[in-house]
C-alpha cells in the first residue's frame with residue numbers, strides 16, 4: 001500500500017504540497033499527472049522516505065522501505081558496476097538467486113548490453129536498466145519518476161508492460177509521468193494541481 005494523508009511541504013516559504021491525500025492499493029497501477037513544477041517529484045520523494053513532510057503522514061513508513069522500490073529521475077545506477085551487476089544488486093542484497101536478471105533485461109530490449117557500464121550506453125538504455133533494477137526483486141510497492149521520459153515508443157511500451165506486470169503481481173505502483181501512453185495503461189490517473197490531488201479518474205475497461 002502507498003498512501004499520503006494531509007501531506008504538506010514548503011520550499012523557501014512556498015507551499016508546494018498543500019494537503020495531499022492519496023491511496024494506491026496493492027495490485028493497483030496509478031499514474032500521477034500535473035504540470036511541470038506542480039510537486040510530483042516532491043511528493044514521490046516524501047513517499048519513498050528521501051524527504052519528510054512538514055505535516056501529514058505517509059506509507060510505506062520506515063518499517064516497509066526495504067520492500068519499496070524507487071526509480072528516481074536521476075536513475076542512481078552505480079557507475080562502477082555493469083548493467084547486469086546493477087540489476088542483480090537488489091537480489092544479492094536479499095540473498096536471492098540472480099536468474100531473473102537476464103529475463104528482465106531482455107524484456108526491456110537491453111539483453112545484449114548487460115556487460116556494459118552505464119557510461120557505455122545511452123541514457124534511455126540506462127533508464128531501462130534502472131527500471132529493471134527497480135522491479136527485479138518483486139517489490140511490494142514501486143514509486144517511479146518519469147520512467148519512460150527518454151524512451152522511444154516501442155521501448156516505452158515494453159517498460160509499461162513491465163510496470164503493469166509488477167502491479168498484476170500484487171505491488172502498489174505509483175508513476176509520475178507526462179507520457180499519455182503510461183496514463184492510458186493505468187487503472188487510475190491522479191492529477192496534482194494547486195498542491196492537492198484534484199482527481200482520480202478510474203480507467204474504464206470494456
Ligand SMILES: Nc1ncnc2c1ncn2[C@@H]1O[C@H](COP(=O)(O)OP(=O)(O)OP(=O)(O)O)[C@@H](O)[C@H]1O
Nearest residue numbers: 011012016034035036037038039040041042043176
Ligand atoms: N529541494 C528543493 N528546494 C527548493 N525548491 C524545491 C525543492 N524541491 C522542489 N522544489 C520546488 O518545488 C516545486 C515542485 O517541484 P517538483 O520537482 O516536485 O515538480 P514536478 O511536478 O516533479 O515537475 P516536473 O514535471 O518538471 O518534473 C518546484 O517549484 C520546485 O522548484
